[in-house]
Amino acid sequence: xxxxxxxxxxxxxxxxxxxxxxxxxxxxxxxxxxxxxxxxxxxxxxxxxxxxxxxxxxxxxxxxxxxxxxxxxxxxxxxxxxxxxxxxxxxxxxxxxxxxxxxxxxxxxxxxxxxxxxxxxxxxxxxxxxxxxxxxxxxxxxxxxxxxxxxxxxxxxxxxxxxxxxxxxxxxxxxxxxxxxxxxxxxxxxxxxxxxxxxxxxxxxxxxxxxxxxxxxxxxxxxxxxxxxxxxxxxxxxxxxxxxxxxxxxxxxxxxxxxxxxxxxxxx
Numbered sequence: 543x544x545x546x547x548x549x550x551x552x553x554x555x556x557x558x559x560x561x562x563x564x565x566x567x568x569x570x571x572x573x574x575x576x577x578x579x580x581x582x583x584x585x586x587x588x589x590x591x592x593x594x595x596x597x598x599x600x601x602x603x604x605x606x607x608x609x610x611x612x613x614x615x616x617x618x619x620x621x622x623x624x625x626x627x628x629x630x631x632x633x634x635x636x637x638x639x640x641x642x643x644x645x646x647x648x649x650x651x652x653x654x655x656x657x658x659x660x661x662x663x664x665x666x667x668x669x670x671x672x673x674x675x676x677x678x679x680x681x682x683x684x685x686x687x688x689x690x691x692x693x694x695x696x697x698x699x700x701x702x703x704x705x706x707x708x709x710x711x712x713x714x715x716x717x718x719x720x721x722x723x724x725x726x727x728x729x730x731x732x733x734x735x736x737x738x739x740x741x742x743x744x745x746x747x748x749x750x751x752x753x754x755x756x757x758x759x760x761x762x763x764x765x766x767x768x769x770x771x772x773x774x775x776x777x778x779x780x781x782x783x784x785x786x787x788x789x790x791x792x793x794x795x796x797x798x799x800x801x802x803x804x805x806x807x808x809x810x
Contacts (some may be wrong), residue, residue: 562669576650585663587621589673598655615640631700678720738805746785
């Protein structure tokens with residue numbers, strides 16, 4: 543890819559998000575790079591509301607990676623301390639109190655992240671499908687009240703749960719069961735070990751095609767599944783040097799928040 547083609551490809555990348563009110567894609571980034579408010583609306587402490595908070599966190603990260611200033615707010619009906627604590631364990635960045643918050647100085651855009659059938663605020667709404675727990679203890683699969691995350695009798699690293707929640711499109715209901723957590727745990731362990739090994743190889747830049755593929759995925763309706771697909775392809779591609787694999791995973795992790803570099807130094 544020539545320098546001109548690379549610049550043109552990057553210039554076309556603008557985060558677009560599906561507005562649940564219309565089903566249409568809209569620009570998540572305002573025409574003028576003013577402050578964008580991302581407001582997560584939750585109804586309690588359960589896996590579905592935790593997924594809402596996680597999607598809002600992903601949206602904040604994507605906007606910031608694109609150079610957009612963001613004001614992150616949490617507007618919850620109940621159980622906010624528990625939800626905040628669970629979110630923090632999953633690597634969700636701090637969200638300010640959103641209830642009764644007025645417009646921010648220079649605010650140019652407001653994006654509301656809501657559960658399906660939940661809050662209906664004015665403005666662009668990003669809908670998040672429910673999460674059902676199965677075989678993990680705690681509440682029944684379709685329960686809507688508070689639930690242990692993921693279950694008191696199944697200790698699980700919080701980042702494993704984060705990956706499990708990111709592995710399916712946010713618009714699709716997600717079944718959280720032991721198999722899903724085991725798959726996420728295996729992937730996370732493999733990737734962290736690989737990243738630690740690749741770090742010992744000479745550094746190489748991220749291939750232009752890979753960088754564009756990553757940005758295209760997350761700019762296209764915040765497609766975290768697409769980002770994970772790119773990482774799996776890079777892992778298997780014999781043409782990508784190990785140093786470039788390392789840089790690719792470290793870059794993508796700025797969006798995914800999976801702490802993929804945690805094992806650095808373990809193989810020294």
